Amino acid sequence: MKISILTVGDEILIGQIVDTNSAWMGQQLNLTGARVVTIITVGDTMEAIHTGLREALEQADVILMTGGLGPTKDDITKKALSEYMGVDMVFHELTFQRITKMFEVWGRPMNEAHRLQCYMPANAEILTNKMGTAPGMWMEYAGKVIVSMPGVPYEMQYLMENEVLPKLRQKFQGQPIAHRTILTVGEGESHIAEKLEDFEEGLPEGFKLAYLPHIAQVRLRITGSLADEATLHRILDEKAEIIRSRFADIIYGFGTDTLEGAIGVMLKERGLKLATAESCTGGYLAHRITSVAGASDYFVGSVIAYANEVKMQVLGVSAATLDTHGAVSEQTVIEMAEGAVKVLPADIAISISGIAGPGGGSDTKPVGLAWIAVSNGQKTRTFSIRAGKDRDKNIQYFTIHALNQIRQFLKQL
Amino acid sequence: MKISILTVGDEILIGQIVDTNSAWMGQQLNLTGARVVTIITVGDTMEAIHTGLREALEQADVILMTGGLGPTKDDITKKALSEYMGVDMVFHELTFQRITKMFEVWGRPMNEAHRLQCYMPANAEILTNKMGTAPGMWMEYAGKVIVSMPGVPYEMQYLMENEVLPKLRQKFQGQPIAHRTILTVGEGESHIAEKLEDFEEGLPEGFKLAYLPHIAQVRLRITGSLADEATLHRILDEKAEIIRSRFADIIYGFGTDTLEGAIGVMLKERGLKLATAESCTGGYLAHRITSVAGASDYFVGSVIAYANEVKMQVLGVSAATLDTHGAVSEQTVIEMAEGAVKVLPADIAISISGIAGPGGGSDTKPVGLAWIAVSNGQKTRTFSIRAGKDRDKNIQYFTIHALNQIRQFLKQL
Numbered sequence: 054m055k056i057s058i059l060t061v062g063d064e065i066l067i068g069q070i071v072d073t074n075s076a077w078m079g080q081q082l083n084l085t086g087a088r089v090v091t092i093i094t095v096g097d098t099m100e101a102i103h104t105g106l107r108e109a110l111e112q113a114d115v116i117l118m119t120g121g122l123g124p125t126k127d128d129i130t131k132k133a134l135s136e137y138m139g140v141d142m143v144f145h146e147l148t149f150q151r152i153t154k155m156f157e158v159w160g161r162p163m164n165e166a167h168r169l170q171c172y173m174p175a176n177a178e179i180l181t182n183k184m185g186t187a188p189g190m191w192m193e194y195a196g197k198v199i200v201s202m203p204g205v206p207y208e209m210q211y212l213m214e215n216e217v218l219p220k221l222r223q224k225f226q227g228q229p230i231a232h233r234t235i236l237t238v239g240e241g242e243s244h245i246a247e248k249l250e251d252f253e254e255g256l257p258e259g260f261k262l263a264y265l266p267h268i269a270q271v272r273l274r275i276t277g278s279l280a281d282e283a284t285l286h287r288i289l290d291e292k293a294e295i296i297r298s299r300f301a302d303i304i305y306g307f308g309t310d311t312l313e314g315a316i317g318v319m320l321k322e323r324g325l326k327l328a329t330a331e332s333c334t335g336g337y338l339a340h341r342i343t344s345v346a347g348a349s350d351y352f353v354g355s356v357i358a359y360a361n362e363v364k365m366q367v368l369g370v371s372a373a374t375l376d377t378h379g380a381v382s383e384q385t386v387i388e389m390a391e392g393a394v395k396v397l398p399a400d401i402a403i404s405i406s407g408i409a410g411p412g413g414g415s416d417t418k419p420v421g422l423a424w425i426a427v428s429n430g431q432k433t434r435t436f437s438i439r440a441g442k443d444r445d446k447n448i449q450y451f452t453i454h455a456l457n458q459i460r461q462f463l464k465q466l
Numbered sequence: 467m468k469i470s471i472l473t474v475g476d477e478i479l480i481g482q483i484v485d486t487n488s489a490w491m492g493q494q495l496n497l498t499g500a501r502v503v504t505i506i507t508v509g510d511t512m513e514a515i516h517t518g519l520r521e522a523l524e525q526a527d528v529i530l531m532t533g534g535l536g537p538t539k540d541d542i543t544k545k546a547l548s549e550y551m552g553v554d555m556v557f558h559e560l561t562f563q564r565i566t567k568m569f570e571v572w573g574r575p576m577n578e579a580h581r582l583q584c585y586m587p588a589n590a591e592i593l594t595n596k597m598g599t600a601p602g603m604w605m606e607y608a609g610k611v612i613v614s615m616p617g618v619p620y621e622m623q624y625l626m627e628n629e630v631l632p633k634l635r636q637k638f639q640g641q642p643i644a645h646r647t648i649l650t651v652g653e654g655e656s657h658i659a660e661k662l663e664d665f666e667e668g669l670p671e672g673f674k675l676a677y678l679p680h681i682a683q684v685r686l687r688i689t690g691s692l693a694d695e696a697t698l699h700r701i702l703d704e705k706a707e708i709i710r711s712r713f714a715d716i717i718y719g720f721g722t723d724t725l726e727g728a729i730g731v732m733l734k735e736r737g738l739k740l741a742t743a744e745s746c747t748g749g750y751l752a753h754r755i756t757s758v759a760g761a762s763d764y765f766v767g768s769v770i771a772y773a774n775e776v777k778m779q780v781l782g783v784s785a786a787t788l789d790t791h792g793a794v795s796e797q798t799v800i801e802m803a804e805g806a807v808k809v810l811p812a813d814i815a816i817s818i819s820g821i822a823g824p825g826g827g828s829d830t831k832p833v834g835l836a837w838i839a840v841s842n843g844q845k846t847r848t849f850s851i852r853a854g855k856d857r858d859k860n861i862q863y864f865t866i867h868a869l870n871q872i873r874q875f876l877k878q879l
Contacts, residue, residue, distance in 0.1 A: 064678055066502040067645075068492030069687070072485060075507075079481030089479040090514065092507035093521075094488075097676075101503065108506075108521050124656045125677045159852055166656040184856060205679075207859055265482065329749075329770075335756025336742075336749030339770045343748025346824055346857055348772070355770035356780075357742075357752045362811040363767040367780070398775040411759055444759055 054087045054225040057109035060094040061102055061120035061130050062204060074119050074209055081213060085222060086230035086278070087115075097121060102133035106199070114197055115221065120204035122187040124166035130201055131190075135174040138194045142172040145179060145188075152186045177201075180216040184208040189216060198224070229282045233293040235273040236310055237303040238457045242266045245273070245300070252295060257288065268446065269453040270312070305460060312456045313341045319463045320351035320401075327459070328399035329355040330368055330389040332380065333407035333423055338452045353399045358389065368392035381406050381418050383435050386426035394430045401462065403427045405455050407438075409447045423451045427462040434462055467500045467638040470522035473507040474515055474533035474543050475617060487532050487622055494626060498635060499642040499691075500528075510534060515546035519612075527610055528634065533617035535583075535600035543614055544603075548587040551607045555585040558601075561592060565599050590614075593629040597621040602629060611637070642695045646706040648686040649723055650716040651870045655679040658686070658713070665708060670701065681859065682866040683725070718873060725869045726754045732876045733764035733814075740872065741812035742768040743781055743802040745793065746820035746836055751865045766812045771802065781805035794819050794831050796848050799839035807843045814875065816840045818868050820851075822860045836864045840875040847875055 058078055064070045075092045082089055090112050095105035102121070109116045121130030135142050149171040156163045173179065173190055180189030182203065189212040190201045200217055202209045237245065242264050253262050259279055265272040275292050279285040297304060305315045320327055329339050339355040342348055356367050361380055364370040369392040370385055378384040389404035407423025414420035421440040426433055436458050440450040471491055477483045488505045495502055503525050508518035515534070522529045534543030548555050562584040569576045586592065586603060593602030595616065602625040603614045613630055615622045650658065655677045666675050672692055678685040688705050692698040710717060718728045733740055742751050752768040755761055769780050774793055777783040782805040783798055791797040802817035820836025827833035834853040839846055849871050853863040 063676060063689075064687075065489070066492055066505065067496040067689075068489040068494075069647075069678070071489040072505075076478070076481040076484040079479050081481075083480040089481075090509065091518070092479065092485075092505075094505035096503065104525065105504070112517065123677070123679065125659050161654065164656050164660055166659060184854070184859070207856065263482075326773075331749075334753075335761070335765075336744075336752030336768055336770065337756075339749030340747075340753050340861075343750075343770075343772065344858065344861070348748070349826075352748075353773040354776040354780075355749060355768070355772075357749065357756075357768035357770065359756065359762055359768075360739075360766040360811060366811070367767075367769075367809065396780065398773060398779070413762075445757065448753075448757070 054115060054221065055113040056082055056087050056089045056115045056117060057113035058089060058092045059105045059109045059116055059118045060092070060204070061097060061105070061118065062094070063096045065094050066096050074204065074206055077206070077210065078117060078119075078213065081218060084230075084232055085218060086228070087221065087225070097129060099129065099133050099136065102130060103137050106133075106137050110195065110197055110199075114225070116197065116199045117217070118199065118201045119209050122170075122201065122203045124170050124186070131173060134190075134192070134199065134201060138174060138176065138192065138199075140175045143175045145171050145173050148173070148179060148188050151181070155186060180212055182208055182212055183215075184211045191217070191220060228278055228280055229285055230276065230278045231282075231285055231289055232277075233275045233289045234308050235275075235293060235296050235300075235304055236270065236306045236312075237273065237300060238270045238305050238312060238453060238460075240271070240300075240303045242271050245271055248299065249273075249296070252292075256292070260288065260292070268449050269457075305457070311345070312453065312460070314345050316342070316456060316459050316463065317345050317348060317351055319460065323463065323466060325400040325463075325466075326351055326353050326398065328353050328393050328397040328402040329455075330393035330402055330404040331355060331357050332359060332364070332389075332405060333409045334405050334448055334452050334455065335359060335409075337448050338403070338405065338455050341452055341456065353397055356393060356396065364389060368396060379418065381408055381422060381424060383424050383426075383437070386424040387428070387433055387435060390426040390428035390433060391430065394428055401427065401429045401459070403455055403459050405451060407447075407451055409444050409451070410442055411444055421447055423447075423454075425451075425455050425458050427458050429462075429466075434458070467528060467634065468526040469495055469500050469502045469528045469530060470526035471502060471505040472518045472522045472529055472531045473505070473617070474510060474518070474531065475507070476509045478507050479509055487617065487619055490619070490623065491530060491532075491626065494631060496643060496645075498631060500634065500638070501643065510542060512542065512546050512549065515543060516550050519546075519550050523608065523610055523612075527638065529610065529612045530630070531612065531614045532622050535614065535616045544586060547603075547605070547612065547614060551587060551589065551605065551612075553588045556588045558584050558586050558592060561586070561601050564594070564601075568599060593625055595621055595625055596628075597624045604630075604633065641691050641693050642698055643689065643691045644695075644698055644702055645690075646688045646702045647721050648688075648706060648709050648713075648717055649683065649719045649725075650686065650713060651683045651718050651725055651866060651873075653684070653713075653716050655684045658684055661712065662686075662709070665705075665712075669705070673701065673705070681862050682870075718870070724758070725866065725873070727758050729755070729869060729872050729876070730758050730761060730764055732873065736876065736879060738813040738876075738879075739764055739766050739811065741766050741806050741810040741815040742868075743806035743815055743817040744768060744770050745772060745777070745802075745818060746822045747818050747861055747865050747868065748772060748822075750861050751816070751818065751868050754865055754869065766810055769806060769809065777802060781809060792831065794821055794835060794837060796837050796839075796850070799837040800841070800846050800848060803839040803841035803846060804843065807841055814840065814842045814872070816868055816872050816875075818864060820860075820864055822857045822864070823855055824857055834860055836860075836867075838864075838868050838871050840871050842875075842879075847871070
């Protein structure tokens with residue numbers, strides 16, 4: 054099945070927004086065995102959308118459009134579609150009722166623009182969007198399929214996962230493709246690849262291994278395609294098991310697992326409660342932990358000790374330690390973690406103090422340096438890391454390593 | 467001058483890489499008055515590149531290509547170009563000498579693939595790439611210009627800034643385009659649009675207004691194009707001022723400002739220190755505040771009180787309040803904010819408690835409900851919000867509203 058992605062929006066052409074939607078869609082489609090043959094972005098005019106549609110339809114069986122469905126005047130995708138396909142726009146009563154209910158729940162008034170949002174091309178099958186007001190639309194035209202979705206990422210993702218991908222799978226059935234994804238943390242891509250050279254060479258016809266690195270993590274994806282689905286899955290399981298046994302220490306999960314989710318499972322299994330004491334990560338570590346639904350079962354809270362007074366007054370770090378060793382030091386993170394276990398109702402606490410940058414570095418303590426400690430009150434482990442110069446990336450890099458240190462500590466309990 | 471951007475690379479179609487190059491190019495071109503009319507991404511095959519070239523040439527005067535110039539087998543842009551234009555490939559001696567020198571400096575051996583990199587379409591003018599081995603190429607074809615650049619971002623950026631943009635400016639003298647972007651928070655797109663209907667209708671020829679919504683925020687972008695640059699900027703300033711005066715209360719900044727940055731400026735101006743006391747946002751509010759470089763000047767820290775014990779033991783919320791009103795209540799957030807001002811060395815504290823979901827909701831307190839309080843110890847303001855059912859989105863929505871409440875509180879001091 055060949056797919057064209059067609060993105061509508063001046064904001065992408067002028068570079069105000071980076072088109073992350075297409076990358077997300079490309080990944081998802083690739084997993085299902087569909088092939089994206091082109092991604093086309095056009096502006097918010099009738100002519101541009103018509104040109105985009107013509108080109109997209111020439112190359113593919115399915116056109117996935119995003120953008121231009123909002124209630125404002127520059128959102129004209131639906132009108133462009135109805136003109137292109139030569140069908141009328143009709144009022145969709147069920148969508149109107151659904152939007153009306155959403156506004157009731159929000160306690161906000163609806164206006165005329167929202168009513169106009171309920172007009173759709175007559176041949177459109179409505180795909181219910183539980184994440185926003187604009188529904189998705191599935192249209193069959195000239196023997197091909199055109200799907201229109203909002204450009205808001207979480208709305209598009211909801212529609213893709215719950216409506217579009219299942220319908221595409223039903224309509225087009227190619228030779229089965231399947232994947233196994235193995236998730237690692239704390240080791241570089243090239244070091245892993247070195248240890249998998251023989252593995253890659255030994256993969257049978259139709260199978261391949263990809264390395265997908267992302268901030269202190271590498272996802273290893275084995276993809277296979279075979280006519281016989283049972284054999285396909287058997288080989289993938291065997292290959293995944295080889296990787297699992299070689300890299301047990303750095304693997305935290307598979308498929309769509311997350312590092313924070315894996316830690317949650319470990320804490321629940323052990324009946325332990327976690328707290329964080331953060332300086333340089335400024336709450337991002339707690340945020341990652343609490344992004345998991347149900348985190349309140351094992352996460353009690355944090356002290357974000359950005360100022361030294363908070364390190365002293367709330368966590369009990371001694372003034373002498375801060376004076377002698379500084380806020381970014383092994384001694385300080387030990388006192389932060391041990392203080393957090395005392396002050397907060399937790400069994401285990403992790404602390405982190407570092408220099409996220411761009412300012413605040415020195416020769417002995419450069420931007421990108423961080424110290425981490427994990428403690429359960431009896432035993433305290435420390436760890437130091439060196440990242441780069443970019444503040445945002447450093448905060449993320451520190452946080453991934455901190456999550457990994459919690460995992461390592463829990464494994465040894 | 468109309469521009470098509472043509473990106474070559476399977477890695478973008480399968481979503482392994484997000485195409486940030488096109489956004490960067492769009493921004494730069496827009497500033498020079500050129501107009502990007504389409505962005506097309508195609509795969510690493512002759513046929514795909516030829517289709518992309520045909521479509522790109524149909525719509526624009528200039529095609530800016532990136533990708534497919536590396537020394538590996540799947541990089542075939544140059545061959546596709548020479549076939550499409552019907553010209554031979556010729557060996558470019560100067561490029562070969564330049565690459566040879568680079569390898570000498572690096573102390574690494576050159577191989578046959580690097581020598582093959584020196585073959586170029588015969589009509590190509592070479593654009594020297596000081597950042598890597600693959601040069602850029604400027605080709606005139608069928609009255610139009612085709613430029614080919616490497617896909618590596620810093621190499622492409624070097625060539626754009628030092629070669630391509632100056633040459634484009636020389637060849638095409640377009641009419642200047644400029645923008646004003648006004649940033650709002652806390653009011654919906656359609657409600658703002660309703661109040662700007664007359665404004666939109668009154669915009670002169672060549673000017674337009676766009677609404678760019680994103681989680682509780684709407685960016686308003688006025689774009690104009692006029693031959694006379696001084697008049698263009700004068701009109702844009704006047705129009706931006708009209709919007710500013712109509713929506714003073716919901717505007718937090720302009721251009722690339724951020725809400726957390728705007729709060730930082732307000733705190734520094736007033737010489738005040740801020741703290742947060744978070745439950746449902748789990749540290750994300752503190753993270754947003756500390757994502758600003760230099761936040762330590764005005765942010766002291768947080769208590770993330772996920773468990774009720776932390777609300778009581780660290781922030782001093784009374785057991786009676788939690789029993790009578792529950793953790794998600796106006797009374798609880800008041801005690802959390804007032805407690806945080808006492809416990810942490812801050813002048814102002816914001817607290818938030820809500821139900822991020824997906825679990826934990828009830829009829830009277832559904833998923834998506836949150837209470838916020840801001841206090842300076844003397845005065846405490848409260849605010850409640852209703853979001854949807856998606857955990858990630860709720861955490862972001864709560865956080866934006868919390869940042870906005872800090873802004874509102876500071877404005878009234």
